[in-house]
Amino acid sequence: MTVQHGEEGDSRATVLIPTINNPQELRVVLEHLLKDSDGTYDILVIDSSSNSETSDLCLELGVERIADSSRTRADACNNGLSVVETPYTLFTDDDVIPPSGWVKSLIRWFDREHVAGVGGTNFAPEEDPWLSKCTDVAFGARVMTAGTRYGARPDAELVEVTHNPGVNVAYRTEVLREVGGFDEGAIGAEDVLLDSKIVSAGHRLFLDPSCIMPHRRRPAIIPMMRQIRNYGYVRRLAIDREPSLRSPTHRAVQMFPLLAAIAALALTYGAASGGAQWDLWFTLEGEWNLSRASFHFSLGAMSLYFLVCLIGAAMGTSPHRSVSTVFASCITIPAAHLAYGWGMMKAEWGLLRGSLSIVAIDDKERS
Template sequence: MRKDIAADSILIVVPCLNEEAHLSLLLPQLLKQAGDASVVVADGGSVDRSRDIVQALSRVHRNLILMNNPGKTQSAAVNLAVRVHGQKCRWLLRVDAHAIYPDDFIQQLIRAAAERNASSVVVPMITRGHGCFQKAAAAAQNSVLGTGGALHRSVGPGGWVDHGHHALMDLTLFMQVGGYDEGFVANEDAEFDRRLISAGGRIWLERKAMITYFPRKTAGRLFRQYRNYGRGRARNLRRHPVPVRLRQMLPLMVTPAVAAATLGLVMASRWPEGLLMALPAFLWLTVCLVGGVLLGLEGKCWCKAFSGFPAAIMHMAWSLGFVEEALDGKPVHEAPSPLVFSPPIGQDCSPEERQGFMVLN
């Protein structure tokens, strides 16, 4: 790898869907760091002010591009942006709109990629909330209670990993292995990392580039998010069979435990069989609630004391999604083929060639 990675050799892609609450803060911060690098906001059909915000900023920053993402998912957004805008770029930087990034984020990634000779540089993330439910969810996601001790969800030294929150990637290798699998609504990043490592890529976790993430604001949205995570994880394992880790095995047992508890309540008249069947679910829920109270006491926050509830939602939703996908009899589709460029005139990394061109249909 070259030691003189230029910032303008990076294609920056921001998948977006109804992110008006974050774009006004994110994009100016990102554009300040980007220099002449292209920043593509791939919008999946926002109905809020997201597109207006991007269009307004693009009148001042000619390297900011708004494009449609007919596929709507994050994986489709990144793949499309790469095919259309990545022809003269060396690196791909994925930026999620639902987060805040440090002021030297891009430089930290560039430095890590050069020093470590990495094919991909991933980052850890901490979670922060505003409303009471968000604060409770954030406390759960920042703890072992919610994430089981995942390396990219904790504070610690950097190192070589098999997965982390996606940031900087070698664009050539990204395309060679097929980019993201657009059949994955979630867990597309972890699935991609399997193919990247199989192709000889190396993934470095850069602690100095830690980002701040905002969790879902409601229980329903959090449940849907983690249900998709569970489905994606199970689908990933069907394609890339590996042993399930303990931190994944424990929440996986939640759905069977809840099903047994439900059956046990129906059989409550048959003591002690009915109560014994409900015991695992009762112990799980107790651990969640007591763990949440301890997090609240540690953080001296009443909202965080209720973090056991979002933790239980996350466990249940992830487990349900995993079980649903595991029981699905449909065969897993084949891994994606290598991506190829398809840029119209003016669609590349050169601001001079691309000036004034935006995909808005």
């Protein structure tokens, strides 16, 4: 099959939406895209669901759908791409709220011949609960999430980048086919690997900071940590495929769980062995034995870390920054660092043992 075009046959773009057992949130995505459609773009749902609810939804709304048995998002997107006939292909997720004019705001940049792909930013929608907004503030914090593309909003009209998140991005279809699409079987970070191939092939990618996609965040700490753990896991696997994707920040975060454990043990040991006595505070005088050094150095390092969390969150890019969400970053940012680092360490161990999960990672509870 091929994607059917609008009534006038003048479709310029196709929006691909991979989904699995999430018809309620997918309905929001489709209704917004359909309401905004003027016949210049097609919508294609790549459905890997285990029931007929998504199929029924697409039939109800008149949206093109292909049934997909893939176990990974990368393979699902490749299956969708195989039937696209329009010059431009856009990707998004099944839990976003597409703003009016989203498709046009991205594909307008293809009038510039050097633009092979262009993406935008993504933040939590206004209707998300407070805890989701806390997650959004953590994702968009300065310094502490320096290695991510979440919430990046440089002060320019169009900025050249090496990667755009797959939730808000458009490509020239011919470029996608030239590089062979997504890496077959990639269980995550497939958008990072794709962009790496595109850039390596000599093409250029750009970010439009004004193109914002509201993207739902996890509503609690545990689901957020599960999501971020999976991000760390798949990023380490992506680095194994393409070593150039590793940055110093990835090494630092991978070590964070170990460093946090050492600091906590040192603090506990120092406090239990007399290093926390009040007369040893706020002075350099007296003996600096192991107990005192363990307590005060670890406490100082932790205090500095939490201070940077606060400053980074306050100076971040999330539109949901407030006194409460910024102070909550003292919990959300360390939780994210612990989870991401643990995910990377888990993948590292799996690579060493030759035992890795090949199943698509999806941390959401979906029936």
